[in-house]
Amino acid sequence: MTTTESARQRLRQCAQSGLLRIAVDKRSGGFGDGFAALVDAHAALGRDTRDPGLVLAINAHLWGAVYPLTTFGNDEQRARWLPGLLDGTRIGGHAITEPGAGSDVQAMTTTANRDGDGFRLNGHKRYITNTPIADVMIVYARLDASPGLAGFVVEPGDAGVTFAAEPVVAGCRTATMGDVILDDVHLDASRLLGSAGAGGTMIQSALERERAYIFAGILGVMQWQLAHVVAFARERSVGKGRLADLQAIAHRMADMKLRLDTVELWVARCAALSDAGQRLTLASAQTKLLASEAFLQSSLDAVQIMGARGLESGMSTLVEDAMAGRLFSGSSEIQKNIIGAVMGIGLDTRKERG
Numbered sequence: 013m014t015t016t017e018s019a020r021q022r023l024r025q026c027a028q029s030g031l032l033r034i035a036v037d038k039r040s041g042g043f044g045d046g047f048a049a050l051v052d053a054h055a056a057l058g059r060d061t062r063d064p065g066l067v068l069a070i071n072a073h074l075w076g077a078v079y080p081l082t083t084f085g086n087d088e089q090r091a092r093w094l095p096g097l098l099d100g101t102r103i104g105g106h107a108i109t110e111p112g113a114g115s116d117v118q119a120m121t122t123t124a125n126r127d128g129d130g131f132r133l134n135g136h137k138r139y140i141t142n143t144p145i146a147d148v149m150i151v152y153a154r155l156d157a158s159p160g161l162a163g164f165v166v167e168p169g170d171a172g173v174t175f176a177a178e179p180v181v182a183g184c185r186t187a188t189m190g191d192v193i194l195d196d197v198h199l200d201a202s203r204l205l206g207s208a209g210a211g212g213t214m215i216q217s218a219l220e221r222e223r224a225y226i227f228a229g230i231l232g233v234m235q236w237q238l239a240h241v242v243a244f245a246r247e248r249s250v251g252k253g254r255l256a257d258l259q260a261i262a263h264r265m266a267d268m269k270l271r272l273d274t275v276e277l278w279v280a281r282c283a284a285l286s287d288a289g290q291r292l293t294l295a296s297a298q299t300k301l302l303a304s305e306a307f308l309q310s311s312l313d314a315v316q317i318m319g320a321r322g323l324e325s326g327m328s329t330l331v332e333d334a335m336a337g338r339l340f341s342g343s344s345e346i347q348k349n350i351i352g353a354v355m356g357i358g359l360d361t362r363k364e365r366g
Contacts, residue, residue, distance in 0.1 A: 016177065019188045020103060020145045022066055023073065027100025031057065032074060035286075040082040040090055041098050047283035051228040058232020064333040065186030067229030068340065072141035072187075073097070075222035077104025080150050080163060080214055084206035093148055093165065105142035106150040107166075107192045108215060110135065115346040117152075117161070117215055122194065124153035124162055130200040133164065136193050141340075143190030144177035151192060152211045161211030165203045172197035183336030185329075220292040223300035223341045224282035230307055230337065231279055234272050237330065241265060241314045244321065255317075264313045271306035278302055294354045301347035308334035 026032060035050040036042020058067055078097050081090055096102030113119035122135025133153055143149070148167060155162040168175045174193040206214055242265055245256035255261055278299040285295055311330040315322035322328060338344050352358030 015186070016144045016188055019069060019142075019186065022186075023069060023103055023145070024100035026057070026066075026070055027098065031070070032078065032098050032100070036078060036082060036098065040094055042082075047225075047286040048280070050225065051231075051279055051283045054225065054228035055232035055235065058229040058234075059236045060232070062233050062236050062330075063186055064230060064233060064330070064337065065184035067226060067233070068184045068187045068336075069142055070229070071222050071226045072105045073103060075218045075225070076106030076141070077148050077150055079218055079221060080106070080205055081165075083217065084163070084210065084214055088202065089165065089205065097148060102147040103142055103145045104148040104150070105140060105146050106152070106163075106215075106218060107137035107140045107143075108152050109137060109139050111138050114139075115342050117212065118159075120152065120154055120161065122151070122153040123157060124155050124164065126156060127198060130198055131162075131164065131204065133166075133194045133197040133199065136191065138191050139178075139189055140192050141187055141189055143175050143192060144188040146175060149175070149192060150205060150214075151194065152215060153194075155208055155211070158209075160209035161215070162208050163205040163211045163214050164199055165205055166192070166194075166197070166199070170197055170199065183332040183334075184340075185332075216293075219341055220296040221286070223347075224279065224286075224292055224296040226337075226341060227275060227299060227303040227307075228279050228283075230303060231272075231275050233330070233333075234268075234275060234307060234310060237310060237314055237327070238265070238268050238272055240325075240327075241268065241317055244318055261317055264317055268310045268313055271310050275299075275303045275306050294351065297342075297347040297350040297354075300341060301344055301351070304334070304337040304344060307337055310334075 031053055033042040034045050034053055035047050038044040081094055097104050108117065110120060110122060124131045124133045135153060148165060151164050151166045152161050166173055172195040175190060176193060177190040245261055245265065246254055248255040250258065282292055282295050282299055285292055311334045314327050315331060318327060349358055
């Protein structure tokens with residue numbers, strides 16, 4: 013089975029288990045169980061699979077495609093695309109990043125110009141999660157060369173659309189990625205998601221959730237990681253005692269426990285805010301920054317504690333995954349910018365301050 017076939021199959025299995033419906037409202041075909049339930053289920057997935065790539069793919073599907081359709085889509089759009097996205101017969105994602113525009117959304121050059129009763133899109137998106145397996149992609153573009161952005165529902169069969177696979181060479185290898193190329197693509201007005209010019213709001217809203225809830229799955233991975241390391245250290249003999257009884261090793265594991273519990277608290281805080289209908293701008297940036305750095309440091313500690321066994325056991329692969337975690341959904345530096353902007357400091361607030 014190819015990587016692409018495996019990725020599609022695993023996402024479908026997650027859909028069949030009901031994982032994709034947990035926090036989706038009942039009107040849209042979900043269970044309406046809320047975000048605390050979503051966190052519990054995604055943490056269990058992380059513990060069972062130990063696969064950050066799968067976690068990344070699921071969250072790109074949920075927050076990149078399902079969430080914008082449930083939140084900004086009209087009745088016709090929800091009826092057309094949501095059933096397949098929720099039962100796993102369709103895979104989705106969102107296309108924001110470009111060769112020259114990553115975390116800086118305002119540098120986006122993909123355009124959508126009005127053309128008769130629709131729009132004509134041109135541009136190139138890069139490093140887009142789920143591209144090789146996607147049936148539905150929410151593509152963001154600059155509207156009529158203005159500062160405003162708009163979101164469009166794009167399918168791989170649309171004339172002028174190319175979904176090009178690009179192998180993942182390091183970090184989250186089980187996720188599929190690629191380029192979305194738009195060459196004079198004409199879409200009718202039914203493909204515009206939300207109102208014209210609302211793309212920026214849609215991106216921010218989707219990314220706030222993606223940043224927070226990717227780390228629900230990673231939380232489960234970290235829970236498995238610590239349990240595995242502690243079991244190893246208890247069983248491994250060093251001299252006349254256990255590896256776990258060496259102070260330097262015990263301190264590393266204590267640090268791993270502290271990071272794990274802190275991540276759990278922050279993810280739970282985001283879930284509580286979401287269930288209360290509150291914004292996640294600050295909390296999701298704080299959670300993403302803290303959790304991504306914690307995952308990386310704990311992964312390094314795990315390898316250091318286990319030594320060569322850490323390399324043989326695949327624990328070192330989590331170091332690569334954790335490095336990717338500092339970059340996707342906005343780098344650690346971007347999260348600090350967001351936190352600073354909420355505080356009224358930093359470059360992001362200079363314009364408002366004159």
